[in-house]
Amino acid sequence: MSSVTSKPLFLRAAAGESTERPPIWLMRQAGRILPQYRALRQKFPDFKAFVKTPEAAAEATIQPVDELQVDAAIIFSDILVIPEAMGLDYEMIEAKGPKFPKTIENQGDIDILRSGTEAAANLEYVYQALRITKKELNGRVPLIGFAGAPWTILAYMVEGGGSKTFSKARRMLYAEPQQAHALLQKITDTTIAYLKQQVAAGADLIQLFDSWAGELAPAHYQAFAMPYLRQICDALPEVPKTIFAKGAWFALEDIGQSSCQVVGLDWNTSPAFAREKVGPQKVLQGNLDPCTLYADAKTIREETLRMIGAFQGKHIVNLGHGVYPDTPLDGVRVFVDTVKGMRYER
Amino acid sequence: MSSVTSKPLFLRAAAGESTERPPIWLMRQAGRILPQYRALRQKFPDFKAFVKTPEAAAEATIQPVDELQVDAAIIFSDILVIPEAMGLDYEMIEAKGPKFPKTIENQGDIDILRSGTEAAANLEYVYQALRITKKELNGRVPLIGFAGAPWTILAYMVEGGGSKTFSKARRMLYAEPQQAHALLQKITDTTIAYLKQQVAAGADLIQLFDSWAGELAPAHYQAFAMPYLRQICDALPEVPKTIFAKGAWFALEDIGQSSCQVVGLDWNTSPAFAREKVGPQKVLQGNLDPCTLYADAKTIREETLRMIGAFQGKHIVNLGHGVYPDTPLDGVRVFVDTVKGMRYER
Numbered sequence: 001m002s003s004v005t006s007k008p009l010f011l012r013a014a015a016g017e018s019t020e021r022p023p024i025w026l027m028r029q030a031g032r033i034l035p036q037y038r039a040l041r042q043k044f045p046d047f048k049a050f051v052k053t054p055e056a057a058a059e060a061t062i063q064p065v066d067e068l069q070v071d072a073a074i075i076f077s078d079i080l081v082i083p084e085a086m087g088l089d090y091e092m093i094e095a096k097g098p099k100f101p102k103t104i105e106n107q108g109d110i111d112i113l114r115s116g117t118e119a120a121a122n123l124e125y126v127y128q129a130l131r132i133t134k135k136e137l138n139g140r141v142p143l144i145g146f147a148g149a150p151w152t153i154l155a156y157m158v159e160g161g162g163s164k165t166f167s168k169a170r171r172m173l174y175a176e177p178q179q180a181h182a183l184l185q186k187i188t189d190t191t192i193a194y195l196k197q198q199v200a201a202g203a204d205l206i207q208l209f210d211s212w213a214g215e216l217a218p219a220h221y222q223a224f225a226m227p228y229l230r231q232i233c234d235a236l237p238e239v240p241k242t243i244f245a246k247g248a249w250f251a252l253e254d255i256g257q258s259s260c261q262v263v264g265l266d267w268n269t270s271p272a273f274a275r276e277k278v279g280p281q282k283v284l285q286g287n288l289d290p291c292t293l294y295a296d297a298k299t300i301r302e303e304t305l306r307m308i309g310a311f312q313g314k315h316i317v318n319l320g321h322g323v324y325p326d327t328p329l330d331g332v333r334v335f336v337d338t339v340k341g342m343r344y345e346r
Numbered sequence: 347m348s349s350v351t352s353k354p355l356f357l358r359a360a361a362g363e364s365t366e367r368p369p370i371w372l373m374r375q376a377g378r379i380l381p382q383y384r385a386l387r388q389k390f391p392d393f394k395a396f397v398k399t400p401e402a403a404a405e406a407t408i409q410p411v412d413e414l415q416v417d418a419a420i421i422f423s424d425i426l427v428i429p430e431a432m433g434l435d436y437e438m439i440e441a442k443g444p445k446f447p448k449t450i451e452n453q454g455d456i457d458i459l460r461s462g463t464e465a466a467a468n469l470e471y472v473y474q475a476l477r478i479t480k481k482e483l484n485g486r487v488p489l490i491g492f493a494g495a496p497w498t499i500l501a502y503m504v505e506g507g508g509s510k511t512f513s514k515a516r517r518m519l520y521a522e523p524q525q526a527h528a529l530l531q532k533i534t535d536t537t538i539a540y541l542k543q544q545v546a547a548g549a550d551l552i553q554l555f556d557s558w559a560g561e562l563a564p565a566h567y568q569a570f571a572m573p574y575l576r577q578i579c580d581a582l583p584e585v586p587k588t589i590f591a592k593g594a595w596f597a598l599e600d601i602g603q604s605s606c607q608v609v610g611l612d613w614n615t616s617p618a619f620a621r622e623k624v625g626p627q628k629v630l631q632g633n634l635d636p637c638t639l640y641a642d643a644k645t646i647r648e649e650t651l652r653m654i655g656a657f658q659g660k661h662i663v664n665l666g667h668g669v670y671p672d673t674p675l676d677g678v679r680v681f682v683d684t685v686k687g688m689r690y691e692r
Contacts, residue, residue: 165636165667167636174637174638174645175640175642214614217613247614267563268562268563270564291519296521299520324511
């Protein structure tokens with residue numbers, strides 16, 4: 001579609017330009033839905049060793065571009081590289097998720113964490129993966145860099161892993177708000193340094209994943225999440241930014257006033273509601289229910305076109321969540337091909 | 347406050363009457379926050395044996411009324427007694443949650459389930475617990491009965507337990523919608539028969555818990571959740587009904603048009619947003635962030651009064667979720683006492 005000299009569809013859409021069709025990529029497109037990913041993964045019984053091998057990460061990043069012809073690549077990595085770079089190690093337990101042997105419990109634990117450029121210097125393997133990917137993509141599609149949003153990273157560092165309620169992390173916001181702000185600032189400083197290096201290594205757009213945004217009360221999201229998201233967006237004027245705050249429908253107005261260009265939506269949020277809240281300027285990204293891809297091809301096509309119609313432009317097609325690992329590859333193909341085969345009516 | 351002859355505060359508020367202050371109770375008030383519950387629980391290593399012993403369930407139900415002086419009791423039970431009564435057994439695994447050894451996978455699995463009055467006849471132990479509780483409460487406070495909402499019960503029966511995404515259950519809605527409707531109707535028929543017996547046994551109000559409401563796309567909530575909630579509410583004209591659909595902010599307009607009297611809110615939903623969506627008639631219930639109770643007494647008092655002010659009447663005070671098991675009892679007391687000590691300004 002686009003040569004190396006013209007601006008790619010994905011970046012034109014992210015800039016709010018009128019496009020012939022919406023671009024499409026999928027959160028977690030590099031992953032278990034692809035047979036070639038599963039083959040590559042077998043070489044690395046340890047997930048973290050996989051993430052830390054730049055050649056392997058680059059290969060996983062490019063696989064969905066080759067296989068599905070999506071309009072953007074997203075670097076294969078994990079949001080939890082940030083706590084590790086700050087000095088809080090984690091383990092990735094197969095089929096269970098991350099676990100932190102030690103968690104943040106008091107101010108002393110926060111004080112000894114590294115932060116900013118010093119912490120970000122530990123993530124050379126990510127920058128190298130971006131450089132390799134960029135070279136191997138050779139201009140085919142743009143490359144998305146990413147990081148976890150500070151609240152979500154704090155949630156893992158305090159909770160020690162996934163949780164149904166994140167009540168330990170949320171408890172800190174009520175019981176020790178000063179500690180929470182100190183930790184959030186250290187995470188933010190590190191994330192800014194990290195993302196600046198991602199951009200230097202070739203990332204064309206940065207997405208911030210606030211996976212546990214929906215656990216916070218609206219006033220807490222304003223106090224403990226938004227200020228740090230704004231700091232990060234404001235610190236990266238050189239690229240477009242996407243904020244995906246899952247479950248934070250109540251924060252869409254605030255996100256709409258931030259300096260990001262793109263707002264990611266989960267599948268609970270109707271395009272009309274989101275547009276009303278974020279205003280006319282932002283590009284919206286999402287938001288097909290990932291479970292739609294379990295349906296037959298006809299249903300997938302209908303639901304995809306219905307969704308695109310509801311957004312009425314200024315839209316990057318994606319799912320409303322990462323693609324589920326057991327999604328049939330054929331369903332994913334129908335989704336991508338439906339978008340690539342349609343054109344906006346003008 | 348109220349004698350046996352005058353209508354209790356909780357029921358006056360649920361009926362939308364103007365009251366001197368909002369009533370208060372807590373979801374999961376009968377549970378691990380109380381030392382006397384933990385002592386009682388020790389007699390029943392098996393949680394299900396506990397639930398099935400009417401005298402013990404009645405004792406757990408009354409404990410928070412004695413200890414905290416809340417304005418309503420809620421029968422101590424579990425929403426998963428319904429699948430079991432229909433023929434799908436479950437185990438309650440300590441610190442992990444429910445697990446169904448066998449799950450619903452196809453139409454044949456649905457066909458062999460019992461339903462309606464035949465299934466509800468297996469829940470005599472719940473009705474007996476209600477009768478004992480009612481007698482022992484002796485009119486002190488009203489007694490709330492409850493059931494899971496059909497979508498949430500289906501989610502457990504298909505998924506086999508808790509889940510981060512409930513993608514297996516949601517897959518059924520896309521891939522096998524007719525099966526989903528058949529199962530939802532059987533659950534609904536059983537739930538109606540069950541709740542009618544609860545009312546006959548003394549329940550003064552019925553609350554429907556749609557714990558996984560927030561996992562559904564808005565169109566799916568309209569298609570697979572609302573019709574069954576409406577059937578249940580319409581089938582119980584003799585008592586007020588509360589719908590608590592956690593995470594289903596997008597369904598508040600539909601819930602507002604149902605025949606329930608009270609709408610429960612999670613802590614993400616602002617009172618103003620909810621009021622706008624459900625309209626002026628419904629009573630709202632909630633919605634303090636349960637993590638507030640980890641804060642100091644001053645903060646709990648301030649946040650409680652701020653919340654009550656935001657609701658502006660037609661309000662039953664509660665948390666926005668069940669009280670977390672490690673919540674300090676002193677925090678719960680401050681919450682209850684703050685509400686009981688305040689009066690609306692007229």
